[in-house]
Amino acid sequence: MASIYNDIRAALESHLSNVSGIPSVAYENVTFEPTTGTSFLQVMFLPVERRPAARGLNPQQRYQGVFSILAHTPEGKGPKAADDYANILIEAFEATTDISFTNSDTETIKVSIDYAERQQGIIDSPWYYVRVDIGWYIYK
């Protein structure tokens, strides 16, 4: 079912919301006014592939994609804060982690984490940010 994407997003976002030690989160298409000087995370849900996992009619599908989190910290204050957030996120979404989520139809899905990796820090005034990419997949 196409709504699997809603469930995958919900699984990843609710897992993130339970991580401690992180700042406010700016979710996609939700109004968020960042305050200069205050760190925040920005998330992007990026579905990449949907392919049959087996031959035949009505095969199970493998879905995969990336959950990207940009850790924004104040510009000019050094990289430590963004690095610390990146470390927390990588640990929370470490490869081989399975994230369960029960939707409103009481159906439980399990999203598996394939990898969690960070990119270099970038200045985007008035922010300095580090991107953490979390590769996920699920068979459904």
Next chain:
Amino acid sequence: MSVQSTVKVNKTLQQKLDKANGSIEEAIKDQLEHIANYAVAISPVDTGAYVESFSMLSVGQGGGRKKNSETEARRSRRVWENTASRKEFTGIALENLRQDIDKFDLERSEKVVLRNRADHAQDVEDKWGYSVFTKVRNKFGG
């Protein structure tokens, strides 16, 4: 007394090996073209500067294409203003990448790098959320 055996690689066997190498090279180039097609397909296109700035290079090879989106010529022809077509710019981008792939000496190249040197490439990736390279890495690895 030592024992040894000598195998002469006759012409037929050498021809078979050459043919196998040719097939492998073709398969690798097909895969590189697949990556190029995907990267271009998921890229945003307005002035064409971003897609035309893609290059495929050997690891360690510097440079690559770099187009400026702020030139008068670019600003006057924009997909988002319907004064140019996406197909036109993506066609140029794909042709560029095919030329790069054709030039590869696969026997000497250990890794291939997809690069975009447009000034706004980082903004396309993160700020505007297109995440072109993130998706390419997820789909093809590397």
